[in-house]
Amino acid sequence: MSAALFIALAVGLFDPCPASATEVLNNDERTTPTIAILGSAAAGKEDPSYQRFAKAWLARSSGCSSHHLAYLSGPEIQAQLDADFSRQLRQLSSDPRSIFVAPTAAFAESALPLLGPASLVFATYADPVAHGLLEPSGARHRHVTGVSLNDQLSLLRLTLLMEAFPRIKAIGVVADDSWAGEQFKELETAFRKQHPKVRLELLTANKASDLDAVFRKAASPSIGALYYPPSAIAYFEEATLIARTVALRKPAMHSTQGEVQRGALMAYSQDTSFVFDALADLVLRICRGEPAETIPVERPRRFVLSIRAQYDLGGAKIAPAVVSRADLVVP
Template structure:
């Protein structure tokens, strides 16, 4: 056989070897699909999850491809259709950072393993059948959150003159969390009145605050709904301009200027989601992993003059876990 003929005869084998190498390379990589709103740059959960994965599973993360799918429920956008299109890329794991997305994921995922975090009860909300074991491939973190009544109480105790309170939350929070412990009823029990504004975006929150009547409220409550992730900075800024107290559901927001926060200690959430994701990607059935639940609550407040508010009551300051002066 001539050298030329022998070379040509070996070429198919070479191409086959290259194809196998490329196939093996693809097989070594895993894909994680994260559900969010609008884009990775506007939805901080995307970066938070990747950062946690790099910290908890550095070597595994080197073999992961992260994708983002916009599943925001807004006019002209179909979240379910968007998720179905993203699932055509056959992800190995679906990350749902709130209860609304987790519910959508169970309806559309077609068996792709799901890891979620949620402030609503997974069983009561209908996207998990048990906290311990499930047939469906889903697990996650439940942050028990029925604290809006307690936030009202702490706001009143810190600033006793408060009578009328504005509350901003999104529709999912209203339906799944506030439904179980209505903030208006809690306000009546405390001798206060509360008005709930249901908003979905930072732009809608801005529109509420632009209404002249919004200045008439003595204080505001901002539950830790998903909308709060998007709108908290502008709400803090406006209420500081008005010198009106705001209590939120995220301790970090007090560092950024909110007057008060009463919240579940959430520092464990992203590391826990990363740990759960690693276990599922390693082959563990998600439904056999118990849903995790935290137990610690944190009261944080600002007591310095920079708030423009009168000092909060000494009683509430004594109760606080964190005081910023």
């Protein structure tokens, strides 16, 4: 993908359709430092992450009026970086005042080798240590901080599912190979210790065309419920998964509040509503002179049990004790 940089002045006004400014990068006299949000859309106006960060930044930009707000578009995967995108990353990162905002682990990994003296602020659902963004010891040797949403709630979600439907004998876990390779075996071992008579069955799907086979297995009477951990397939095929699960009339535990609001039965989730405000706060602190590596990584502080009241389970009911603990009941 050919990289394109879009810049809007972050001084009292946010332009949701920023103009192309590649020529500004090529100007040797450019002295204004940049806050660059990394994304794969053609322009900032087409990227919800850029829009949400820009809105949060607008409320804070008076505290850092020296920087331009920018959108740098390119491939998310490091192996696919083209020469133009890499050049612009390097050119921006040569200025120690530049700040990159990476809304995913993939973008953060792409930027990290080219970071130079600039700073990086990330948000990721993946393990930031496993992806090289943080050191295992907790020490940070680069100018990096961010928001870690590394989800460790699968065992608790399954426990809640068992409390809600205590007669379940087997749970189908629908996930892609990436999530399964990293987490399923460990989850299965921990779950078996708590529920030795209940079986977890991995139902793997990496793309939409895999779902027919998954739901043929899920329809088996031996599978009493389904669990959708926060994997790529759950994100990209959310609507299909919800619709087909509703048609099965079987209990299912999801991983986000939004899934319940859009038709799913129940979810236990991290409250991620703080993410873009937190990213903007971290950028502001760096802009004001704090080294990124000295700023603590932000993590979720609130968790939400969401339940849909009207849901056809063929006569089965969620245990009243679980319903009474819900933070959100969707009509």
